[in-house]
Amino acid sequence: MKELGLALLMLVAACRPDPGDSDYENQGQYSRPDAGGGPSSDVLPGPFPFQEGQRRLGVGFYEGGRSEDIAIDNTTTHVYLYENTVTLEPSTDRVEGRSSDLVVHAGKTWLGFGIHWDQARNLDGWKTLHVSFKSEDPGFSSVKVGMNDASKSVQLDATKYGYKNDGEWHHLAIPLADFAANNGVKLNAINAPFVLIAGQGPAADKLLMDNLYFTAD
Template identity: 25%
Template sequence: MERARLSALFATACLGSAALALPAHAQAPVWEENFDGPSIDGDNWTYDVGNGCQIGLCGWGNSELQYYTSRPENARIENGHLVIEARREDFGGMPYTSARMKTEGRMHFKYGTLEARIKIPEVGNGLWPAYWMLGVAGVWPARGEIDLMEAGSAQAIAEGVVNRRVGAAVHWDYQGSQADYGADYTSAVDLDDDYHVYRMDWTPQYIRVSIDGQQYFDFDISNPDASSTHEFHAQQYLLLNLAVGGAYTGIFSPDGITAPVPGRMEVDYIRLYQDVAGSELYVGADSATPPGRFGVYSEQAGLAGHLDYNGEANLYLWNNLTPISAQPFEGGQVMAFRAGAGAWYGLGVANDVRNMGNYAGGWLKFRMRTTTATTFKIGINTSFGDSWVDFVNGGNNYGLVRDGQWHEVSIPFSAFYDLDLNAVKQMFMVVADPPGESVEFFIDDVYYQSP
């Protein structure tokens, strides 16, 4: 679902796709979503909003025709079921609206049995419901993708079975190139007439997918060195969405959409069971960072916590930065760099996903000294993508004075656009367009301050 799949699937990794009956699981339940509250639970779900252009994926990488919103018109709870509704309405420059929900920063897991009871819409020609997963870390396809249920494919439309066929697939990085494997299941009845149980069994040896107990997808991950499938031995999070048009459907214009709209994808429940050795589960609501001062790049005393650069976090120099010698503001470490003229420069502190929800309403604080008059940006990356604050000479510099002396910079989190503090993936970033002359800057004592 992240990108249009290749027409030639990477079939050599498949163990077989015969429809086999699966035994009932005997694992322990570890997480479930029954959609029995009055509204969608923010501890479990957040949204991708827009047409994808805001993260450099216009049409969400698939030439899709909808604008995703977080409005109740597109995603809501009705009678103990989640409803994701695609509507024909002009919104945000797109001809349709819908919703794309995800558990990123809320629930991730590695290995287990995942079941969902879902009723797909009448997909007709043009609707594309999906229940799928993405890796927490990495850049697609190297983060890995597992599609547990998709419907509405161009091939199913061509064969006249579009409302009876669903598919499962995996996408990953095979020795530097995108690799794909998929299999389809064609039902004897229309799948939009009732709910059906979609199940994945994920172990260190395989990924298997079934519908109503009939297995039709089997993928071997037992030798990740040979098959380059390391992505499928790391945590992933869930996504639910209802797309309109796009590469999967083969329909790229509103004129080609003949599926009835509004179209509704309904989910009764999702349940996760685990007992496999090596299983992992991250629940954001149980992992919130305590309030106070959290050290991003700080050696001060009295912190509520701090990033561990021996495993949890790394400082990456992206481009055009040369370390230089300088006296730290505090402690023994300092970010001290020179950027040459004529090329953009940037750096970022990448970290394991952090729930910093207790810091909403607070501030990003750091010490900085520089004399450059050029514009630069300070950013944070969360489940919503990058969010930046501009530092323009003569504008709001949040306490920075460009006189070559140390100054405390204090940026309220409210100054960042579209920030999801429940899922912070890069806690501090700096970037700038090519300067006209070389730039030196020094940054130290970076921390988050709760209200």
């Protein structure tokens, strides 16, 4: 846990000059609820539907077909909401499955949350992180997607991979090699496979997130 706390502190420091003291031990956790029944619960296949024979890894925010899965169990795998900067809610405005996740800004100087694993896992066999975003609110004009190992955190500018703050869905495909480049994270010992960071914004600014998975190509 001390190593994870250090990784979080490094992550925060890299994105905001002085966000205040980290309280990683007491971070809130998030459990994604089922969107339930009704006409809006029809399952969408996603912009790139899973095909049998493909390798696809879900890590807790994906409802589509996959060959492997690391579910959020709040025992060894967690979603941490950093320092009360964000809340997550289900939304039926989605691109796959029954629901997406609505990321709601708390109005602080930065925003962050991430998927964390108690034990490091090997992602060396996976090549691309896929995720879809939608927002037009100023608090999400700058979005970074991060990944942590035990000692390092690397955040990549989402606009370099197709994200636009224009109110439309954008489907990002981020090579894992970009997280490992220039002495970056160790892909064979990852503690946080997905972290989202945004800058300062008004309270209640929103971003929709969906379609998060890894592929081997």
